[in-house]
Amino acid sequence: MTKHTIVALVADKPGVLNHMASLFRRRGFNIESIAVGHSEVPHRSRMTIVVDGANTMVEQVRKQLDKVVDVVKVFDITGDAMIARELALIKVTATSTTRSEIIEIVDIFRANIVDVASDSVTIEVTGDENKINSLLKLLRGFGIKEIAKTGRIAMARGAARASPVEKKATKAKGKKTS
Amino acid sequence: MKLTGAQMVCEGLVKEGVGVIFGILGGALLPLYDTLPQYPQLRHILVRHEQGAAHAADGYARATGKVGVCFATSGPGATNLVTGIANAHLDSVPVLAITGQVARPFIGKDAFQEVDITGITLPITKHNYLVMDAAEIPKVVKEAIYLARTGRPGPVLIDLPRDVQIEQAEFHYPAKVDLPSYKPTLRGHPAQVKKAAKLINEAQAPVIIAGRGVIISGGYSELKELAETAQIPVITTLLGISCFPESHALSYGMLGMHGMAYANMAVDAADLIIAIGMRFDDRATAKVSAFAPHAHIIHIDIDPAEIGKNVRVDVPIVGDAAAVLKELNKLVNPAKHIDWVRQLDDWRKEHPLTIIRDTEQLLPQYVVRQIYEATKGEAIIVTGVGQHQMWAAQHYWYDRPNTFISSGGLGTMGFGLPASIGAKVGCPDETVWCIDGDGSFQMTIQELATIVQEKVAVKIAVLHNNYLGMVRQWQEMFYGKRYVATPLSSPDFVKIAQAYGFPALRVEHKKEVIPAIQKAMEEPGPFLIDFNIEPEENVYPMVPPGAALSEVLEGPKKQAKAAKDSAKLPVSNL
Structure with missing residues (x-):
């Protein structure tokens, strides 16, 4: 069991938090904490979720979260400098x-x-x-x-993680992405 | 141009090429139904229970590859769809469910026939919408259809409050879908494809396990090319049946709990598993820790969340089955695998499935085989869930792509009849046989009224043994023959059919089987045959729950080996 910090960029719509929480509940995870607020992109919220669980199980949930249509991107930043x-x-x-x-x-x-x-x-x-x-x-x-x-x-240190929206924006400007 | 919400829904459906809707109306969906006569392109099929609507849409979608659409009113209408939606979710079927909802001012007030259907279906839909503004409808319909049919397909639900259906708004239909958070990966990563090709080229004993993903992607010829180029035996999952011609020399049937013994032995002995569009369901893998113990595993699937979920994978490739196979085929060297293929052929000879006991009893396997003979193997076979489903999977040989339609993941008894209606409506020129059991059939038997009213010419074979047979088999094998709650007193299905207004025959003896099937085939409309089969016939082969694929029981003689009592069964998904 490891404590995982998961960061998600999600559409700012009703039901998204419910959907995400239910994916954890279904697998018997107890969410230790969850913080939601606006992100740097309009109509996108940023969630930080802390859960305790085996790596493979958390990775499975992360993939399931990523499938939710209103979820733009999910990172497990546990191993990163953050x-x-x-x-x-x-x-x-x-x-x-x-x-x-x-x-x-x-x-x-x-x-x-x-x-x-x-x-x-x-x-x-x-x-x-x-x-x-x-x-x-x-x-x-x-x-x-x-x-x-x-x-x-939570946030990863440095410029390591760019959200797909940010990446797209940089690409549009013709710059290289990290 | 201003349209009502209801008109916008219909416009959207027409623009997306929807031709058929299965449903039942009700108060909260009256405005939408009132609009239907303005859109004669939309054929509405009135079912008798909303579960039937969802299953019919599901059967239609599987048979045609298009999105199946069902309508239901708010409250009980919507909750009755739930089983059908869950079924489509587990089997990745593109279904669009549109439900009525109470008017906006009443939402959240426990109004008459109000239920939070978007909340209820959250875990069993790919996505769902509660539309609170009529102007959003065009975008929502466009997105919903797109989400249902692309990537890993699945059900999508749109909940429409009654007053939103009446509300007028400017109609702008979007030309394309803009969903930045939804971009399914179709093409496999080239480096991964290369790694997979290397493993295939080095393998001595490779096996392909093909699932429904091959059917969804239409990758039949790509699969055949891979198998033939490198002479790789092909085994399918239950839902993968008919993705590869079963009369092909390299076809070794289905794996899993009731799979062919030789297929399970091949998986057990293989040094490489190439899993394509399948998800290692527990019914397919049996004891997962003992699954393919000697093999490397390549897993090709469009859904990244399936990779590594149940079994360890050496080379994952996320992508569309057909697209990945096309790339893979460019890198796979011709091979023979003579010894390996010969080994499998020997196992097939030593452990045949195809021999049906020579007896005067009326055996269900014999019935299925005679339907195969009469239809020359060219019908679409739709099944319910239970013993009959396994016999239909084992004893009919599927050579034509996408001709086996069955409820796999959810195992929904009652799926057969409504799904066969959907399949026949979608493919009116095909012969559609619904092979059902008397238990499964009675769960949605009311849809017989639908086939009569809508003149749907499905042929129904009820394998009638007066038991909930699959459960009885488990009670016989693992619960000391204590037949608790499995004996059924089923009605006279011939009289039932006649009461609904279509012809039927009862078959009690083996010699009547062929003439009855002939009669059914000659009849232009629907026809039912009530086959009074040997009541305690069991499905073999069988891998007992908790056992490994290699521990397959091939018949009653070896049954002594099976666990004697439920108390001794290892923990597994019973």
Whole structure:
């Protein structure tokens, strides 16, 4: 079992997310996280899906995803050098005695305090899972009241992966594609 | 020019060359049906149950190679299509299903006869559409037909709310389809083709396993050229039957659970498998870990997701079967493989399938053989699912391309009669025989009314044994002969046919078989023969579930070897 990061460019239409999720469900995969947002191309959304599974099974699902007509392209970027980020909002109990200690930790992690109340502070942190987990570990002692996390979003480093749409556009300009 | 949504659907269908629609109307599809008289080019065939519409469209598509079209209303009409759509999906058949939907303001409110059919059919269609704007209809119809018939074909569904059918919009029919995310690979990668040719040229004991992909691509002559050039034995899957002439010296029948013993032995002993347009279904491979243990595998398929799904593949080639074979043939050297072909011929002599027991009993194999003789092997044979399907696959020899139509992947009992209607409507000049079992037949028996109303001259042979025979065979072999829920009290099918208004005969003795078939052939319209066959006849050869292809049982004598009880059966896809 390996944790896979799958990136998909899909048509921005109703039902696409449902279709993709159902292909994972059918094979008994539990989707660990899924993040969807607009991409650089109009009417195309970009999804980042994190699943745990055997390589051959994930590859089978990737091929099935690729067959969905509204899916433009799917990459499994697990083995690639990639940038992966999550965003978390963490509400921590903070009294006048603990607040300064919390602020110190937040600074070390280059996180931000985005809300302060009389008995709590809310912290915004961006980073990979390790960073967020380490921060959570340190904050746990103060008493965590609430956590909200986005799923992972990811991108391969460098110019290694071009979407087919991008490739087409470059070709049209008569340039060589990577 | 402004048209209503319903008119735009019909215009689109006419422009795409659709001639026949199988369907049943209902409230949500009334506007579309009301428009049909304006388009006399579109023949509508009223079926008696929507499952029949989907199967008829499926049979029509398989027989003609064109897209089969079916209509059903919202709610129950749409859900009744589901089995037929799933059947077309698993067997890669181009079917376009158009369903009515409640009017837009009612969607999502559990309105009368509302069902989320695009949601329900998501995993069993190649693509589907819920059309919320009449102006989109031309593009949707064009795309749907294109998606259904290109690449790996499959069913596409269009869900049309009632008010969208009435809504008027400007009609612009697109000249071509623009789907950047859908570009099937047709030509095989040259480097892969080269690698495949090298393996073929080096092989000592190669075998071709050809599937329905060869039929879909029309690659009959390319397949024949490959087989003849390098003298490679050809084995087919169930759905590959008739992609290669079965009387050809290099034809070694079908592989799999009820395949010929010699075909399974050949696959087991081969040093190279050239799999073309097939998907290594578990009924074909038997125990997959013991499949072709000595062989390299070349897999040619248009669907990249099929490559490596069930078996390890040494040389994958994604592409259209005919196009890839054409390129491959340029690189394959003439060869003889004399010893290997002789070995297969010896196995065929030692383990014949073609000999039918000499007895006065009325054997189903004998019936199938007599239909073969009477039609000179030139009919289109359509089957249901069960023992009769296997006998029809084994004992009729298919020399003409695309003459065997059967439900493979889904194994849908009840497929036979409606699919034979579709085949006959699509190919009116062909003789179409529906070979069915009494269990399978009764699942869609209401379509007898359709053949009478629409004057569809199919010939129906019911192999009637008063059992759900295939399941009974499993109970006999693996469940201690406990015949739970398999005995059937079937009606008098002769009286049934007569009640529907067409002639029929009952056959109880062997000597009546030939005259009855002759009578059926002479009759210009539909005809039914109720063959009261030996009730506990079994299908052999058989590879028991969980066993390897090499562990084939050829007859009841060797049955002792089979697992005695279900509890001892290894985990497999029963």
